[in-house]
Amino acid sequence: MEKKIIVAIDVGTTKVCTLIAQIESENNIRILGVGIEPSQGIRKGSVVDIPLAASSIAESVRKAERTSGLEVTSAIVSVAGSHISSINNKATVGIVGGVIDHYDVNRVLEAVRAIPVPHNKVIIHPLQRTFSVDGVEGIRSPIGMYGSRLDVEAHIIIGSESSVENLRQCIMTAEVEVGQWVLNPLADGETVLTDIEKQMGVVVCDIGGGTTDLALYIDSDVWHTNVIAVGGSHITSDIAQAFHLPISQAEEVKKLHGHALPDYIGEEEYFYCKTFGKNEAAKFNRKELAQIIHMRTEEVFQLVLQEIKRSGYDNLLPAGMVLTGGTALLPGIDELASNVLKMPVRIAKPENLTGMIDQLDSPAFSTSVGLLYWSMIMQEGTETQSKKKSSNESLDKIKTFLRNLLP
Numbered sequence: 001m002e003k004k005i006i007v008a009i010d011v012g013t014t015k016v017c018t019l020i021a022q023i024e025s026e027n028n029i030r031i032l033g034v035g036i037e038p039s040q041g042i043r044k045g046s047v048v049d050i051p052l053a054a055s056s057i058a059e060s061v062r063k064a065e066r067t068s069g070l071e072v073t074s075a076i077v078s079v080a081g082s083h084i085s086s087i088n089n090k091a092t093v094g095i096v097g098g099v100i101d102h103y104d105v106n107r108v109l110e111a112v113r114a115i116p117v118p119h120n121k122v123i124i125h126p127l128q129r130t131f132s133v134d135g136v137e138g139i140r141s142p143i144g145m146y147g148s149r150l151d152v153e154a155h156i157i158i159g160s161e162s163s164v165e166n167l168r169q170c171i172m173t174a175e176v177e178v179g180q181w182v183l184n185p186l187a188d189g190e191t192v193l194t195d196i197e198k199q200m201g202v203v204v205c206d207i208g209g210g211t212t213d214l215a216l217y218i219d220s221d222v223w224h225t226n227v228i229a230v231g232g233s234h235i236t237s238d239i240a241q242a243f244h245l246p247i248s249q250a251e252e253v254k255k256l257h258g259h260a261l262p263d264y265i266g267e268e269e270y271f272y273c274k275t276f277g278k279n280e281a282a283k284f285n286r287k288e289l290a291q292i293i294h295m296r297t298e299e300v301f302q303l304v305l306q307e308i309k310r311s312g313y314d315n316l317l318p319a320g321m322v323l324t325g326g327t328a329l330l331p332g333i334d335e336l337a338s339n340v341l342k343m344p345v346r347i348a349k350p351e352n353l354t355g356m357i358d359q360l361d362s363p364a365f366s367t368s369v370g371l372l373y374w375s376m377i378m379q380e381g382t383e384t385q386s387k388k389k390s391s392n393e394s395l396d397k398i399k400t401f402l403r404n405l406l407p
Contacts, residue, residue: 004379005032007064007075008371009057009176010187011167013042013210013233014326016056017368018064020072023379024354029372031355033068035060044210044229045081047166054173061174067356074177076375078367079124079167080184080211082229083160089115092151100133100142104150112154122164124181125157129221138219155222157183180378183225184208185215187370190377192324192348192363193217202319205304205337206367207327209233212300216313224311228303232327235296242292243284244275253289254330260297261332262290297333301340308341320344326364 003022006029010017020033037060041052061072091111095104113126131139133147142150164181171178188206189198198217206213210231216224235258240250257271269286308314320343323334328347338345349362350369360369 005070006372006375006379007072007176008077008368008375009061009075009171010078010184010365010368010371011039011042011053011057011170012078012080012208012367013039013045013231014208015039015364016060017365018057018060018072018075019360019368019372020064020068020070021355021372023376028352028354029369029376031353031357031360033064033066033070034356034359035063035065035067036359037063039209041170042210044231045079045208045227046083046160046163047170050166050170050173053167054170057170058174061176072174072176074179075171076180076182076371076378077167077171077178078184078187078371079159079164079181080208080213080227081159081163082211082227083163084124084157084183084225084227085159086155086157086225087115088153088155088223090151090153092149095148095150098146098148100145100147100150102143105131105143108150108152109154112152113156115156117158120161121158122161123156124159124164125155125183125186127155127157127186127222129153129155129223130219155225157225179375182371182374183213183215184211184227184367185213185225186222187374188213188324188366189215189217189222189370190373191350191370192322192366195220197319197322200319201313201317203308203317203321205321205323206325207231207300207323208325208367209327212304213325214304214307216308216311216317218313218316223313226307226311228300228307230296230300230303232325232330235293235327235330238292238296239289243273243282243289244277245273246276249273253284254293257286257289258293259286259290259331260293260336262287262294264332265290293330294336297327297330297336298340301337304337305341317343320346322346322348324348324363324366326362328363 008019016037018035022030024030040056041049047053093108131142132151188204198220201218203216212228214226236251265287272281334345
């Protein structure tokens with residue numbers, strides 16, 4: 001049996017990552033090709049310069065093609081940015097025949113998606129939650145059940161049409177079709193969350209370069225999503241301004257000497273680096289650096305806390321927070337998050353990978369790998385639906401044949 005090839009393109013504020021992979025088994029993916037390119041023309045998750053962004057994406061795709069020896073024609077693509085919003089909706093349909101079939105499920109799903117979308121907005125994800133039949137809630141698959149009324153709840157994610165289409169133009173410039181858009185934290189959820197965490201109630205928080213992306217899972221479903229327009233690049237900018245450094249050097253200082261908790265840094269700890277206008281390296285206090293990082297990082301988690309409380313689900317998250325994204329590499333960030341949010345926090349990175357995984361063993365690539373898992377789940381769902389449809393058609397033929405035998 002031929003193994004399926006899947007492709008993911010993660011377009012972020014700081015990097016573009018293209019992954020080409022092969023599905024090995026139900027929970028295992030083999031990475032065949034990796035293409036990582038610094039982002040240009042992307043700010044806070046949105047395209048601000050199409051030629052520059054398109055060039056970064058095209059180079060990332062070319063690198064993945066070269067390392068894998070395969071050509072990319074279609075991919076699942078990440079989407080983020082402050083233009084993202086979401087709503088919860090509910091729909092109801094009546095059951096005519098008494099027994100619920102695929103037609104009834106399709107009708108209620110179409111009804112729940114039929115919401116008034118503002119001008120210049122498009123639906124990115126209509127995520128169905130659970131069904132209920134005649135008031136009995138928590139039903140995963142109602143097909144075959146008896147009832148007179150079918151309800152469904154859905155979490156619907158909406159984005160700016162212009163932002164989505166600008167990104168599509170950049171992807172198409174690389175001669176790649178967009179198979180599906182996936183919101184960053186939903187991709188993260190497929191690779192960093194456990195089934196128990198999703199069931200109990202958990203928030204996945206991806207702190208990237210330009211944005212902080214959130215998704216709240218309760219009873220194994222997505223109940224709330226949001227994108228906050230603050231990320232790791234803001235920390236870097238604070239360091240650059242305070243110490244008069246180029247942005248690239250400030251990023252290196254953050255990675256090499258940074259810490260989110262000043263109390264963990266000694267008063268006499270120093271580091272050296274060159275600043276603007278000086279030929280020799282200047283001496284800086286590491287505790288001062290930690291204080292700068294602490295202030296901005298604490299602000300991020302305060303905004304996260306506000307968003308969780310605004311969702312109304314803050315008392316339904318006993319599994320706490322799973323922190324990922326490039327900024328999650330900052331020492332002490334999990335403890336700071338736990339102090340601000342008053343909940344357990346763990347840092348997660350991609351798991352269950354084989355092949356070219358050396359570069360991907362980091363929280364910075366959770367979205368990239370999560371896109372592959374999302375694609376795999378979508379393919380499995382399509383195959384299952386196809387088999388069910390074929391089975392139903394066969395059953396209908398048998399029923400017709402038996403009816404013809406009757407006098």
